[in-house]
Structures are given as C-alpha cells and as structure tokens.
Amino acid sequence: MAVLLLATAVLYLWKLGESGWANAFYSAAAQAGSLSWKALFFGSSDAANAITVDKTPAALWVMSLSARLFGVSAWSILVPQALMGVGSVALLYATVRRTSGPAAGLLAGAVLALTPAAALMFRFNNPDALLVLLLIAGAYCVVRALENASPRWLVLAGVTVGFGFLAKMLQAFLVLPAFGLAYLIAAPTSARRRLLHLSGALTATIVASGWYLAVVALWPADDRPYIGGSQRNSLWELAFGYNGFGRITGDEVGSVGGGGNGGWGGTGWDRLFGTEMAGGIAWLLPAAVVALAAGLWFTRHAPRTDRGRAALILWGGWFVTTAVVFSYMSGIIHAYYTIALAPAIAALVGIAGAQLWRARGNPAAAGTLSAGIGLTALTAYLLLSRHSTWLPGLAIAILVAGLLFAILVFVASRLPDAVRRLVAVGALVTVLAGTGAYTVATAATPHSGALPSAGPDTGHGMGPGGDGIVIGGAGGPVGRGGAGGGLLGTSLPGENLAALLRKDSANHTWTAATVGSNNAAGYQLGSGAPVLAVGGFNGTDPAPTLEQFQEYVRSGRIHYFLGDGMMMRGETGSDAAQRIADWVAENYPPTTVDGVTVYDLSR
Incomplete structure (x- = not known):
C-alpha cells in the first residue's frame, strides 16, 4: 500500500502548478475566502460578498483555509485536491480490504489511481475531489457498520454523505440507495433494528446537509451575498432546482442550455461510451459489469449476512445508480462528472478480480476472469483507436496481449507456480495499460477553464474528445x-x-x-x-x-x-x-x- 500511495502522490502532484489557477471561478472564490471569513462561509465570488458561486461551499472551505495558511497561489489551491486523491485511494484500499482481502484492496486502489477522470479531478479545483473522498469515507463507514450492526458507524456514514451534499449537493445522495440496501440486507441483526438504524442514519444525513441550508435561509438576505445560480436568492432553489432535479429533467432556469436536452448531448445506455466521456471512465466499465454479475452469481447461495456479497451490493448499487442517472439525465452534465463512478468501478474490479483468481480452479470462475481480461483489452483497443495518432501501436499491442493472457488465465490452474505468477502479473499490466497510459497523459497535460477533459494535450489544455472551446486568451490556458x-x-x-x-x-x-x-x-x-x-x-x-x-x-x-x-x-x-x-x-x-x-x- 505504501508503494501505491507514493506512486499516486507522485502522479497527482508532479508539475501540478502548470495548470495555474485551473478553474479560475473557484480559485477567485478561494482568494476571496482567504481575505474574508464571511466570503469563506458563504462561498462568495469576491471578498466584498456580492454573490456566491453556484455550489454549496464545502470544497471552497478547504481551498480558502489552505490559501489563508500558505498564501494565495496555484499550489495552495491545487495541492489539497491532490492530497484528497491520495486519501481516496487509501480509503478505498482500506474499505475493500475489510471485506475482500489486501490483494483486492490493492487492485481497487490501483484502478482508482489510474482512472483518467480521477487524475483529472484530483489535479483540479472543482468540488468533485472532496465529494469523492467523502463518499468513499461513507462506504468505509457502512462496511464497518455491517460487521456488527453498528448504529454509530452507520450514523457516521450518513454524516459523511451529508457533508458530501455541502460539496456538490444532490449528486452526493446517489449513493444512499446502495448504502441503505446493503445494510438492510446484510446487517447481522433483526429487521426491526436494521430499519431503526437506517432511520437514524438518514436523520444524520439530513442534519449534516441541512444545517447549512437552514443557516443561510435564516440569515438576513441584506447581510449576506446573493445566492449565485438561483433566481430568488435562495439556496434551497439552487440545491433542488438548478443544481438538483433540474439536472435530471433539463428544466434549469438560468442555465446556458435553457431546458430540454439543452445541448448536453443525447441520452441513452451508451452515453458513457460517447467520445467525450469514454476517455475518462469507460476503460474498465464493461469489466465492472462482468464483475458485478459474476460476483452476485457466485454468492447467490451465501448467507444473508455474507460480507462479500454485501460489498458487491454496496459498490454495485453505487455503480448502477450513478451510471443510470448520468446516462439519462437531460440537464447540464460534463465529462468530468464521471469521476463519481471511479470508486465503484475500481472496487468491483478489485473484489471480483481477486476472488476469481483465487477460484481459478473452477472452470466457471476461470472463464469469467478470462472473459473480463479479454473484454477490457478490447475496450482499450476501441478507445485508443479513436486517437490513432497518439501512441500508435499501443492499441493493437494491448489487444494481442489481452487475448493471449485471457487464454493463459483460463488454464492458469494447470501451469507451474512460477509461470502462473508471471501470467498474473502480465494480465494485470495488460488490463491497466490503456487506462494507465491515458491517465499519465491526463496528468501531464495542464488543464484550466470550466470544462477540462481527460487525455493527452491537443494544444488547448484539453484532452481528445473535448468540446472544442478554447479556454483563455493569448497567453495560454489561462x-x-x-x-x-x-x-x-x-x-x-x-x-x-x-x-x-x-x-x-x-x-x-x-x-x-x-x-x-x-x-x-x-x-x-x-x-x-x-x-x-x-x-x-x-x-x-x-x-x-x-x-x-x-x-x-x-x-x-x-x-x-x-x-x-x-x-x-x-x-x-x-x-x-x-x-x-x-x-x-x-x-x-x-x-x-x-x-x-x-x-x-x-x-
């Protein structure tokens, strides 16, 4: 784990300052918060407190405090995001390890670290970095609660999700069905106690997220900044309208899209494989689907309280709910939102990969693992083929190696130990080669403006598949x-x-x-x-x-x-x-x- 975290830190911190102010919209608010405590509390765009940013300000609290401590600079604003990335990898490892062992935890952590959308956001100053860290912390608390039906750990999970709401509003609540279902099914206590514990956790979520809304609503309007993104100076309107259900329906008053699809692309099951989103998240998405289906099938006869199946329900519910919402929402959506899928995909791949390898003597398990490797290699080939001028030859190399190792993994139980270890290492490298190369390219590319994209530099600080908007003026990205x-x-x-x-x-x-x-x-x-x-x-x-x-x-x-x-x-x-x-x-x-x-x- 130490090697994994050190490598993640290097990946997320190396030449971080080259992105400058990154998203200057939030950097300016952090600057304001470093000068005015009122601006920090409300998330004002300026120190004179005219208007707030169009989000709840938890992520700005972190940036503003860092700027107060170390001065206003690109590093003081961006380094906390990178450290949140390292913390997210560590928390995911700890969470998966408790249910599926250290090998699964390491694989899950590596997959998260090498997800392009994660590298993009953990090197950027949007609220997504804090959101992901808090949601993984919530998953860890649920796993701890499942061990002995602990209401305290479950309430703590509700608190972390509630604070996730203060980072990016209703998006944080997408994990709640998965958390609740896992506990309702698998907690080792009576049904009555399970429902009682869940009610307490839901109350904690409401309190942890609602206290700030209540304070802003009760604060005299002429003594605070206008709530940006709302038409009636209301944080409730912002949370549940423009940044809430309006994102689902497309009915967002004041949006640049203006309602309906609003120019945010077609909806449908294949949206996550579209040009812009695919590069950030799709590399192991098919493998995660296979992992979830296989995991639930192989644990179908397990006891109700089986923690391995409970983990699959937790991460699988997170994955399915978020993927469906992102695929069919009609309002504002950007490619970098897909970082919210990264922890669930990484956990499912880590859990299933380790368990299927341990069960490789079973032809069904070996065949499923082999299919997952081959499918991942094919996905990488298709994604890399869209950008044939970048690292030419990598796509076909991954495809050939993937098919080879898929065959070898299928017969791995009959191979000598030394050869079997080489096959495992080779298969792992092949599976991570495409997403890893794209992640390194993302980290090596300075990003700025409102719509960063994952991938290699195309000359404007945006990865391939971007929307073609040139960010900034003559001097560079900013x-x-x-x-x-x-x-x-x-x-x-x-x-x-x-x-x-x-x-x-x-x-x-x-x-x-x-x-x-x-x-x-x-x-x-x-x-x-x-x-x-x-x-x-x-x-x-x-x-x-x-x-x-x-x-x-x-x-x-x-x-x-x-x-x-x-x-x-x-x-x-x-x-x-x-x-x-x-x-x-x-x-x-x-x-x-x-x-x-x-x-x-x-x-």
Missing part, C-alpha cells in the same frame, strides 16, 4: 492580456489593466464590475482586488438589479465597468446583466486598456 475569457474561460488582465484596477482599489468596495463570474475571476485574480460578477456564472442571475447597480455607482462603490467578453447564453433567467451593460454603455465613455473596454464609473 491567458494574460486581451478581453475577458467569456462564459467558460478566463483571461488574466494585462499589466496596464491590472495596475489600473489596483490603483485606488481601497477606496471602492469593488474595483470593477463585469458580466459573468469567469470574466470577474480573471480580473480579480490578476489585480488582487474584489470584482463584482454581474449576473453570476451565466450572467442570468438577477444580481444586482439595474437599480441596485445604479445605487452602487452613485455611492462610489464601483470604480470601473469592464465591458468586453460578455457572454449571456441562457434562454431563461434574468436579463438584469444585459440591462446594466446597456445602461453603462449609454452613459459612460469607453476607453481601451490592454484590449479591454473600460468604463470609468467615477467620472
């Missing part, structure tokens, strides 16, 4: 100089504009205002002074209103308005940002600094 980055990217201000924004910034609440949080983030990170993100992330939040903005200007609270890079794509939501931009353009003369249109609101 460019320096020129107009704002727009809806999904960020550009830092040039030297002249940064100096202008810093000048007299102490005399104003916000040194500038601009439409959209990514635009504001770049100017704020470049100048170190608060910038008001008009309209929130999409520019479609009614914050501030035109009347509020005019009052801010009259009282001298905003110095400049930066008018370039405005992107308001939503078909629904407020038009307040557009009205503000029009009012400024009609009443103030523009100047150009470093390619950015600047309106001096103090004149």
Whole structure:
C-alpha cells in the first residue's frame, strides 16, 4: 500500500502548478475566502460578498483555509485536491480490504489511481475531489457498520454523505440507495433494528446537509451575498432546482442550455461510451459489469449476512445508480462528472478480480476472469483507436496481449507456480495499460477553464474528445492580456489593466464590475482586488438589479465597468446583466486598456 500511495502522490502532484489557477471561478472564490471569513462561509465570488458561486461551499472551505495558511497561489489551491486523491485511494484500499482481502484492496486502489477522470479531478479545483473522498469515507463507514450492526458507524456514514451534499449537493445522495440496501440486507441483526438504524442514519444525513441550508435561509438576505445560480436568492432553489432535479429533467432556469436536452448531448445506455466521456471512465466499465454479475452469481447461495456479497451490493448499487442517472439525465452534465463512478468501478474490479483468481480452479470462475481480461483489452483497443495518432501501436499491442493472457488465465490452474505468477502479473499490466497510459497523459497535460477533459494535450489544455472551446486568451490556458475569457474561460488582465484596477482599489468596495463570474475571476485574480460578477456564472442571475447597480455607482462603490467578453447564453433567467451593460454603455465613455473596454464609473 505504501508503494501505491507514493506512486499516486507522485502522479497527482508532479508539475501540478502548470495548470495555474485551473478553474479560475473557484480559485477567485478561494482568494476571496482567504481575505474574508464571511466570503469563506458563504462561498462568495469576491471578498466584498456580492454573490456566491453556484455550489454549496464545502470544497471552497478547504481551498480558502489552505490559501489563508500558505498564501494565495496555484499550489495552495491545487495541492489539497491532490492530497484528497491520495486519501481516496487509501480509503478505498482500506474499505475493500475489510471485506475482500489486501490483494483486492490493492487492485481497487490501483484502478482508482489510474482512472483518467480521477487524475483529472484530483489535479483540479472543482468540488468533485472532496465529494469523492467523502463518499468513499461513507462506504468505509457502512462496511464497518455491517460487521456488527453498528448504529454509530452507520450514523457516521450518513454524516459523511451529508457533508458530501455541502460539496456538490444532490449528486452526493446517489449513493444512499446502495448504502441503505446493503445494510438492510446484510446487517447481522433483526429487521426491526436494521430499519431503526437506517432511520437514524438518514436523520444524520439530513442534519449534516441541512444545517447549512437552514443557516443561510435564516440569515438576513441584506447581510449576506446573493445566492449565485438561483433566481430568488435562495439556496434551497439552487440545491433542488438548478443544481438538483433540474439536472435530471433539463428544466434549469438560468442555465446556458435553457431546458430540454439543452445541448448536453443525447441520452441513452451508451452515453458513457460517447467520445467525450469514454476517455475518462469507460476503460474498465464493461469489466465492472462482468464483475458485478459474476460476483452476485457466485454468492447467490451465501448467507444473508455474507460480507462479500454485501460489498458487491454496496459498490454495485453505487455503480448502477450513478451510471443510470448520468446516462439519462437531460440537464447540464460534463465529462468530468464521471469521476463519481471511479470508486465503484475500481472496487468491483478489485473484489471480483481477486476472488476469481483465487477460484481459478473452477472452470466457471476461470472463464469469467478470462472473459473480463479479454473484454477490457478490447475496450482499450476501441478507445485508443479513436486517437490513432497518439501512441500508435499501443492499441493493437494491448489487444494481442489481452487475448493471449485471457487464454493463459483460463488454464492458469494447470501451469507451474512460477509461470502462473508471471501470467498474473502480465494480465494485470495488460488490463491497466490503456487506462494507465491515458491517465499519465491526463496528468501531464495542464488543464484550466470550466470544462477540462481527460487525455493527452491537443494544444488547448484539453484532452481528445473535448468540446472544442478554447479556454483563455493569448497567453495560454489561462491567458494574460486581451478581453475577458467569456462564459467558460478566463483571461488574466494585462499589466496596464491590472495596475489600473489596483490603483485606488481601497477606496471602492469593488474595483470593477463585469458580466459573468469567469470574466470577474480573471480580473480579480490578476489585480488582487474584489470584482463584482454581474449576473453570476451565466450572467442570468438577477444580481444586482439595474437599480441596485445604479445605487452602487452613485455611492462610489464601483470604480470601473469592464465591458468586453460578455457572454449571456441562457434562454431563461434574468436579463438584469444585459440591462446594466446597456445602461453603462449609454452613459459612460469607453476607453481601451490592454484590449479591454473600460468604463470609468467615477467620472
């Protein structure tokens, strides 16, 4: 395990700073949190607390505290994410080991570490890193609870999932059916006690997730920032609407997609094998399906309390529920969301791989393991063939080696011990070769902007299968100089504009205002002074209103308005940002600094 964790740390930390601010939207909020405790608590985009990010702020609490301790930098923001990755691998090993032995735990940990979507997110500053760590911690607590029907461990599982909600809202709850079903079926106590324990755990989940919503709802609205992503300044609306059931139905007021499928791709069982998502997660997805089916079949006659089958129910339920939701949800979905599948896939492959190898004398077990190896090699071949110019020859090498080792594994019980060990090592290397190569390529590629993709560099800091959006300006993934980055990217201000924004910034609440949080983030990170993100992330939040903005200007609270890079794509939501931009353009003369249109609101 020590070797595995050391290798994972190297993979996730090596040249981490090359991604710069990564997702500048969250980096700017971490900067704000390092300066203001109120901004930290609410997850504000700026230290003056105009508006929050469009998520609950648990992930920002970690980044902001790190920035307070070590200063605001790319490293202080990104290193905690990488350490969460190492912690996730360690926790997954510990969880799988308790039910299936150390070999299964090591294999599961290795698969998680070598999943491209995991390497992408554990080297990035989106909320997904904390979410995954907390959900694996929840699974560990459920496994401990199953050992002796412990209500305390089960309540602790509910608490970890509740805090997962504070990282990424309702997505955290996708594991609850699996956790509950595993305990309901396998806990070694009476049915009445099982239901009672589950009720207590559910209450703990509600309390751990709901306390923050209650505090925000009870806090006077004029004494806190506007809740970004909502149309009525409501965290409840954000949690259960735009970031909640709206993601399922596609009915997300203020979304850039505007409802229906919203341009987020077709739904269906094959969505996870689509070009953009497949590179991040699909390498061992078919093997996980085989592993779950085989595991449940071979344990069908086991006692109700069998912990091995309970583990399959836990991880299999996590896998199936999350995969179905991701495959059929009609609202906003991005390829990197698939990191939520990685722990379940890794655990299923680790558990089944170790158990089937131990049972290789049984032709059915040997045949199933052989089929899983061959299927994984074929999957890797198909995925690598989509990018034939990258590492040419690897696809066919994995396919040939996979078919060879599939045959050798089938007859492994008849081979000498030394040869059998070589076959096991060769099969393991072959199974992990495709996903491992893609993961290393992902880690070697700097990523920034709102939509990072797994895979090798294609020239814009995004892997193959990306959506073609160029993130940033002329200076790289997070460019320096020129107009704002727009809806999904960020550009830092040039030297002249940064100096202008810093000048007299102490005399104003916000040194500038601009439409959209990514635009504001770049100017704020470049100048170190608060910038008001008009309209929130999409520019479609009614914050501030035109009347509020005019009052801010009259009282001298905003110095400049930066008018370039405005992107308001939503078909629904407020038009307040557009009205503000029009009012400024009609009443103030523009100047150009470093390619950015600047309106001096103090004149």
